[in-house]
Amino acid sequence: MTKIILNDKQFQDNVNKIAEKIFEDNKNIDDLAIVGIQNKGVFLAKRIISGIAKLANIKESQIPFGTLDITLYRDDLDNFGSQMHIIKDTEIPFDINRKNVVLIDDVLYTGRTVRAALDVLMDFGRPKSIRLAVLIDRGFRELPIEPNYLGIKYKSQKFIKVTCKESDEVDEVTVEL
Amino acid sequence: MFLKCKDLLGLEHLDEKDLQAILDSVKPFKSLFTRSVKKAPTLIGKTVVILFYEPSTRTRTSFEIAAKRLSADVVNIPVNISSVVKGESLIDTGKTLEAMKADYIIVRHSLAGAPNILARNLNASIINAGDGFHEHPTQGLLDLYTIYEKKKKLEGLKVLLVGDILHSRVAKSNIWALTKMGAQVAVSGPPTLIPAGIEDLGVKVYYNLDEAVKQADVVNILRIQLERQKENLFPSVHEYVELYQLTKEKLKSAKRDVLIMHPGPMNRGIEISSDVADSSNAVINEQVTNGIAVRMAVLYLLNPKRKNESSN
Numbered sequence: 001m002t003k004i005i006l007n008d009k010q011f012q013d014n015v016n017k018i019a020e021k022i023f024e025d026n027k028n029i030d031d032l033a034i035v036g037i038q039n040k041g042v043f044l045a046k047r048i049i050s051g052i053a054k055l056a057n058i059k060e061s062q063i064p065f066g067t068l069d070i071t072l073y074r075d076d077l078d079n080f081g082s083q084m085h086i087i088k089d090t091e092i093p094f095d096i097n098r099k100n101v102v103l104i105d106d107v108l109y110t111g112r113t114v115r116a117a118l119d120v121l122m123d124f125g126r127p128k129s130i131r132l133a134v135l136i137d138r139g140f141r142e143l144p145i146e147p148n149y150l151g152i153k154y155k156s157q158k159f160i161k162v163t164c165k166e167s168d169e170v171d172e173v174t175v176e177l
Numbered sequence: 178m179f180l181k182c183k184d185l186l187g188l189e190h191l192d193e194k195d196l197q198a199i200l201d202s203v204k205p206f207k208s209l210f211t212r213s214v215k216k217a218p219t220l221i222g223k224t225v226v227i228l229f230y231e232p233s234t235r236t237r238t239s240f241e242i243a244a245k246r247l248s249a250d251v252v253n254i255p256v257n258i259s260s261v262v263k264g265e266s267l268i269d270t271g272k273t274l275e276a277m278k279a280d281y282i283i284v285r286h287s288l289a290g291a292p293n294i295l296a297r298n299l300n301a302s303i304i305n306a307g308d309g310f311h312e313h314p315t316q317g318l319l320d321l322y323t324i325y326e327k328k329k330k331l332e333g334l335k336v337l338l339v340g341d342i343l344h345s346r347v348a349k350s351n352i353w354a355l356t357k358m359g360a361q362v363a364v365s366g367p368p369t370l371i372p373a374g375i376e377d378l379g380v381k382v383y384y385n386l387d388e389a390v391k392q393a394d395v396v397n398i399l400r401i402q403l404e405r406q407k408e409n410l411f412p413s414v415h416e417y418v419e420l421y422q423l424t425k426e427k428l429k430s431a432k433r434d435v436l437i438m439h440p441g442p443m444n445r446g447i448e449i450s451s452d453v454a455d456s457s458n459a460v461i462n463e464q465v466t467n468g469i470a471v472r473m474a475v476l477y478l479l480n481p482k483r484k485n486e487s488s489n
Contacts, residue, residue, distance in 0.1 A: 069205065071205075072205070072217035072218070072219040072247075072477070073217060073218055073219070077219065084477070086198075086201065086202070086350060087202060087205040088205070089204070089205065089208070090205060091208070098193055119218070122395075123212060123214035123216070123217075124212060124213070124214070125213065
């Protein structure tokens with residue numbers, strides 16, 4: 001049994017809400033850069049860029065965009081047994097120095113993914129700031145990491161599944177009951 | 178991912194899926210090279226021992242850089258100044274290194290099967306860096322990746338290996354990997370340097386280099402091991418040069434986008450002419466760069482196997 005936390009419309013509404021807030025906080029749009037964490041964070045990041053571009057009345061391509069895979073920076077590689085992750089692209093095709101980077105992911109839980117993502121970004125240079133935007137905050141943090149931009153909070157230790165139109169058929173967030 | 182073994186001893190026992198998984202894993206490591214910080218913390222706290230019973234600069238350095246870029250601690254053991262000269266056996270050396278908590282042992286040995294002996298007796302991950310005339314799996318993988326990267330496919334490609342196939346572990350690893358991936362492999366060289374029965378591996382043999390070159394998408398030139406010239410396997414170096422050196426002249430009938438490869442170290446003017454080695458078709462330096470990324474991928478993919486088995 002699963003329960004729908006966000007349906008198709010609510011999903012996109014929350015993405016729009018995040019885009020608006022990021023736009024409000026980044027009037028100096030030239031300094032803004034968006035980085036999505038593989039995989040779902042990349043899809044969300046692209047949508048957020050499209051939202052910001054509309055609000056700022058600029059082209060999407062004017063907002064620097066990167067993708068990031070945290071596999072090589074994980075703190076639990078020893079526990080994987082024989083199921084090593086397939087590593088996706090990390091591409092930061094712009095100079096990260098002095099940028100205000102907003103990191104995008106779908107679900108925030110222990111905070112360990114974000115910890116790894118911060119380390120990856122630091123290896124590319126010294127951004128002016130890094131903020132975090134997530135669609136769902138699942139609670140149960142193990143590290144002192146909090147989102148700056150949040151869709152909804154849904155405290156749960158049960159697995160939360162995010163499906164996006166880009167990879168699946170629908171935009172939906174569900175939780176196992 | 179899918180490497181079900183703790184060790185990489187050869188490519189003979191990997192299947193197409195394993196090879197494809199390795200190929201798919203290389204790019205993220207290669208993209209690290211373009212960053213200002215060329216390192217990731219993947220193997221932090223792990224110890225990699227490089228145990229070479231034969232001389233090498235390229236492979237040893239490549240493994241060392243690969244391990245260091247993944248943040249492992251690397252120890253080099255050149256055998257000529259180690260306890261081996263006092264008569265220590267291979268297994269005892271291995272056990273000693275494991276007692277020092279080596280997580281990976283990268284071994285090169287003049288005897289085929291030496292890495293297998295270590296793998297059977299130790300919990301550490303063993304990577305074969307060349308054993309006798311048997312295999313040199315990471316060289317085979319980096320050749321495979323370089324071809325894949327340049328030609329975007331392997332299936333149906335015609336790959337020609339030229340030179341001393343008999344003594345070449347590089348050739349063997351190439352043949353295993355390429356045939357499994359659906360490439361058509363041919364070899365060319367003096368009959369004394371072509372192992373009997375090699376056709377059984379699905380390989381075509383050409384004694385005439387001109388004829389072989391015509392059809393090839395890739396020509397991988399092997400080093401003539403001059404130290405073996407004592408065995409009189411070909412009449413003279415001069416004759417070898419005349420018949421089997423890859424020259425501009427011989428390449429005239431080749432495909433225009435033929436890929437020229439060499440595992441190094443090159444004997445310019447013997448198996449390859451200087452102008453061919455420096456031509457735009459040559460990807461010899463790219464092979465070296467890819468070698469590091471491929472070895473990083475191997476270290477990463479073998480990484481988890483030690484967890485529950487190792488003594489710590």
